[in-house]
Amino acid sequence: MEKTWRWFGYKDKITLGMLKQIGVEGIVTSLYHVPNGEVWQPEEIQNLKNFIEQKGLRWSVVESLPVSESIKYGGADRDKLIANYKLSLQHLAEAGVTTVCYNFMPVLDWIRTELEHPLPDGTFTLYFDKIRFGYFDCYILKREDAKADYSEEELDKINALAAIITQKEIDDLIYTIIIKTQGFVSGNFSDDTPNPVALFKQLLALYKGIDKDKLRDNFKYFLQEVIPTAEKYGIKMCVHPDDPPFKVLGLPRIVTCEEDIDWILNAVDSIHNGLTFCAGSLSTGLHNDVPALAQRFATRTHFVHLRSTEVLSNGNFLEASHLEGRGHLFEVIKIFEKLNPGLPMRVDHGKLILEDVNKDYNPGYSFLGRMFALGQVSGLLAAVKNQASI
Numbered sequence: 001m002e003k004t005w006r007w008f009g010y011k012d013k014i015t016l017g018m019l020k021q022i023g024v025e026g027i028v029t030s031l032y033h034v035p036n037g038e039v040w041q042p043e044e045i046q047n048l049k050n051f052i053e054q055k056g057l058r059w060s061v062v063e064s065l066p067v068s069e070s071i072k073y074g075g076a077d078r079d080k081l082i083a084n085y086k087l088s089l090q091h092l093a094e095a096g097v098t099t100v101c102y103n104f105m106p107v108l109d110w111i112r113t114e115l116e117h118p119l120p121d122g123t124f125t126l127y128f129d130k131i132r133f134g135y136f137d138c139y140i141l142k143r144e145d146a147k148a149d150y151s152e153e154e155l156d157k158i159n160a161l162a163a164i165i166t167q168k169e170i171d172d173l174i175y176t177i178i179i180k181t182q183g184f185v186s187g188n189f190s191d192d193t194p195n196p197v198a199l200f201k202q203l204l205a206l207y208k209g210i211d212k213d214k215l216r217d218n219f220k221y222f223l224q225e226v227i228p229t230a231e232k233y234g235i236k237m238c239v240h241p242d243d244p245p246f247k248v249l250g251l252p253r254i255v256t257c258e259e260d261i262d263w264i265l266n267a268v269d270s271i272h273n274g275l276t277f278c279a280g281s282l283s284t285g286l287h288n289d290v291p292a293l294a295q296r297f298a299t300r301t302h303f304v305h306l307r308s309t310e311v312l313s314n315g316n317f318l319e320a321s322h323l324e325g326r327g328h329l330f331e332v333i334k335i336f337e338k339l340n341p342g343l344p345m346r347v348d349h350g351k352l353i354l355e356d357v358n359k360d361y362n363p364g365y366s367f368l369g370r371m372f373a374l375g376q377v378s379g380l381l382a383a384v385k386n387q388a389s390i
């Protein structure tokens, strides 16, 4: 596997020089400053590529070329936006950047309720608390029908939380779910968004009446347009699974399990229509057996995210060590090295350890925590390779 690292562009505090020192080979990045839906221009792509190559690295993967909301809900301007998307793909291919990761999650990209959850060893990690998320849904968004999505017991706990939650905790929850986790990945929100809850509700409203089947129709429409372009220019498209892989806030999620992935890969049956195998996202679905999925989809995978999670009996989940948890990364690496060797992989969602604290890194994208995880995963990779050569 190629050791890659998600780097947030020219303004990232973690420099390419630092990455060279810790054994990173390839860079995963995006044109972060280009608003969603606009064409990525050849000059900008080339400049970024040159910048990376001057440091002795390569631009291995685009993560992400974002799919605009309107393409997902099937808005009036979707054809124009898809045409722009195709042009961006063409420009990337012309520059020699040919692996493109994206997702098809409505409104929210990934979801956590806490970004600095303390662990007994003094480090901090990302955390999803079902009851806090339920509070956000029922009391902050006040979504119609929200209560139907929670059990009686969960509703009791949500109501109990409502009786004691402080204004600061409410503000933090809004900031965490809407701004901080989405801000750097989805382009829908930023620190300057004046009334994030109102904007969030507007976006949710755009999906009224869009159920799983309708969202699948829109996804297929997108794939039927985009994959022929990917074939023509040699682009490997790879969709990222939904994080977490279940329905949230009444929004359908359609990249959650074996059946979904099968459906996507068959919707347009081409090697250019592939998967980003995110062991972490898939592992938070108790319905998923991560190594079995790797075995099944390895040959249609173009990019791998190595991380792992622990799911608690109450439905909450947190990031696990890269050596433990439901991701079973040793097995996963073994499978990929056997069935599709050499794929770019990056570690994901490092903890905050030691000097990482108060550095204001994007959540999940610490330096030391990720470096530590990369060390662990590099060890697993070396062990797999040694085993294979015995």
Ligand code: DNO
Pocket: 063, 064, 101, 102, 103, 109, 110, 185, 240, 348, 364
């Ligand atoms: C979160 C990431 C996701 C991922 C996108 C890909 O940390 O794994 O935001 O980059 O879903 O489009």
